[in-house]
Amino acid sequence: MKTKFFRQYIISDYIVDFVSLEYNLIIEVDGAYHSEYEQQQNDENRTKRLESFGFKVIRFTNDEVISQINNVIDIIKGQVNEKE
Numbered sequence: 634m635k636t637k638f639f640r641q642y643i644i645s646d647y648i649v650d651f652v653s654l655e656y657n658l659i660i661e662v663d664g665a666y667h668s669e670y671e672q673q674q675n676d677e678n679r680t681k682r683l684e685s686f687g688f689k690v691i692r693f694t695n696d697e698v699i700s701q702i703n704n705v706i707d708i709i710k711g712q713v714n715e716k717e
Contacts, residue, residue: 636713644686647679652688656716659683659690660709662698 636653638660644652651660663676680690691712693705 644683644688647683649683653713656713657688658709658712658716659688661690661692662695663692664695 636655636658638651638653640651642649642652644659649659650662652658661676676692680692683690689712691708693708698705
């Protein structure tokens with residue numbers, strides 16, 4: 634498995650954190666404000682719209698990326714392997 638991820642990539646009206654165009658996989662890394670109700674609703678709508686373009690969206694918190702990076706990598710690898 635090898636793929637290139639683009640950072641801060643524009644898709645329609647959105648700038649996604651990371652995207653693999655080869656696997657139609659978007660990775661979003663969410664800060665603390667994403668736990669607020671209104672932001673969660675915005676994120677849900679954003680995810681649905683991006684999925685309507687054929688992308689799979691997976692989200693991680695900043696804390697997960699910092700403290701559980703091996704788990705984050707395993708989840709990303711699992712998503713890529715599913716599409717192979």
